[in-house]
Amino acid sequence: MLRKLVIALIVPLVLVGAALAQPDARQADSVNYATSFGNFGRDAYVYVAIERGYFRDAGLDVKVTSGTGSVDNIKLVAAGRLDYSPVDIGALVVTKANEGLPVKIVSVVHQNTMSAIFTLEERGITTPKELEGRTLADSPASTVRILFPLYAKKAGIDASKVTWRDAAPPALPALLASRQVDGIGQFSAGLPLVSRAAGGKKIRSFKYSKVLPGLLGIGIIASEDKIRTNPGQVRAFTRALNKGLAWSIQNPGAAGAILAKYQQLADPVVAAQELRIMKFFVENKQTRARGYGVGYIDTGKLASTISVIRNGFRIAKPVPALDLYSGVAVPARRPR
Known part of the structure; x- marks a missing residue:
């Protein structure tokens, strides 16, 4: 009887110890x-x-x-x-x-869609049409840039009259703030970041959703x-x-x-x-x-x-x- 009791106590402890010694069975x-x-x-x-x-x-x-x-x-x-x-x-x-x-x-x-073009209000670009003859910056693989021809068509812009400059995402706000470009591709949610980079200057946003609601x-x-x-x-x-x-x-x-x-x-x-x-x-x-x-x-x-x-x-x-x-x-x- 005593022997059975000892075994009954030892076996669970052995099993617990073995479990602790094993690595987690479910690897992430x-x-x-x-x-x-x-x-x-x-x-x-x-x-x-x-x-x-x-x-x-x-x-x-x-x-x-x-x-x-x-x-x-x-x-x-x-x-x-x-x-x-x-x-x-x-x-x-x-x-x-x-x-x-x-x-x-x-x-x-x-x-x-949150796609948009941001410009500084002081640049005097008040309508999408006035982006013609201007230089915009964005990454070549950016959504905003890829869809720009479609936006331009719907907004009455001649896309061939808009020049694009390649730039990495982190560089875009500074390029706009320093007036090296006239506008940048951004998501609407990027307004606070761009505004801060521009020292609080007013930003004008041309949202793709205005002409592409679907x-x-x-x-x-x-x-x-x-x-x-x-x-x-x-x-x-x-x-x-x-x-x-x-x-x-x-x-x-x-x-x-x-x-x-x-x-x-x-x-x-x-x-x-x-x-x-x-x-x-x-x-x-x-x-x-x-x-x-x-x-x-x-x-x-x-x-x-x-x-x-x-x-x-x-x-x-x-x-x-x-x-x-x-x-x-x-x-x-x-x-x-």
């Missing part, structure tokens, strides 16, 4: 992610998801690099050098139609191979990222501080201001009233985006909406 999946365009407040949500443990809880180890624009990010995801990245959906329609790259949207960040903005993409072979990871990553996005727009001050922790050159106050602006592009009546949540894919709006891009760029073989997105991670439907 390594994930490579690039921001949309530099490291501004609009991309803070990925760092929030890291800091608050959303990725860790999903079994993911996410490494973040600075993106240089939608076209570059699309190609890197298609080539397998990135697992996920935010890209402009309009730019994706063009790139996928022209090059047939095997990537799909798995979540939508901005339910409307365009979706940024979406998260993954490769078709990743979606097919590892849908569980796609779901886990996307849902964790969207938790970071939802928390960021509700807590912009804290999210800005988290961004500054990971990116020391980021100004937490400016980042928070960007997120306050971005909230109006992330949420709409579908994400709120219908309870679909941030990231929801509006297939009707996606079809509208494809139509606008097809007509503007005269794409010979437009991409069907079903080939552009996957509903593996978030709701994807046409609102009633």
Whole structure:
């Protein structure tokens, strides 16, 4: 009897000791992610998801690099050098139609496009037409630059009369402030950053959404191979990222501080201001009233985006909406 009691006490201890000696059976999946365009407040949500443990809880180890624009990010995801990245959906329609790259949207960040051209009010450019004869700066792979011919067509601008200067994302605000260029490509949420760089001078914004109301903005993409072979990871990553996005727009001050922790050159106050602006592009009546949540894919709006891009760029073989997105991670439907 005593012998049985001793064994009964020892066996659990041995099992516990063996468990402690073993490495964690569930190793975190390594994930490579690039921001949309530099490291501004609009991309803070990925760092929030890291800091608050959303990725860790999903079994993911996410490494973040600075993106240089939608076209570059699309190609890197298609080539397998990135697992996920935010890209402009309009730019994706063009790139996928022209090059047939095997990537799909798995979540939508901005339910409307934030693309815009910023100028200093003191430059005297009061209408889009007055951009003719001027020099604008942006990254060659930037969404704003890629879609500019379409914006120009709708806004009555002769795009051939606009000169573009190549510049990296971090350099754009200073180029505008120093009057080295007449305007820069930016997202609407970038207004606080550009205003600060310009010493508080008034900024005039020409928003693409004014003449292109049917365009979706940024979406998260993954490769078709990743979606097919590892849908569980796609779901886990996307849902964790969207938790970071939802928390960021509700807590912009804290999210800005988290961004500054990971990116020391980021100004937490400016980042928070960007997120306050971005909230109006992330949420709409579908994400709120219908309870679909941030990231929801509006297939009707996606079809509208494809139509606008097809007509503007005269794409010979437009991409069907079903080939552009996957509903593996978030709701994807046409609102009633």
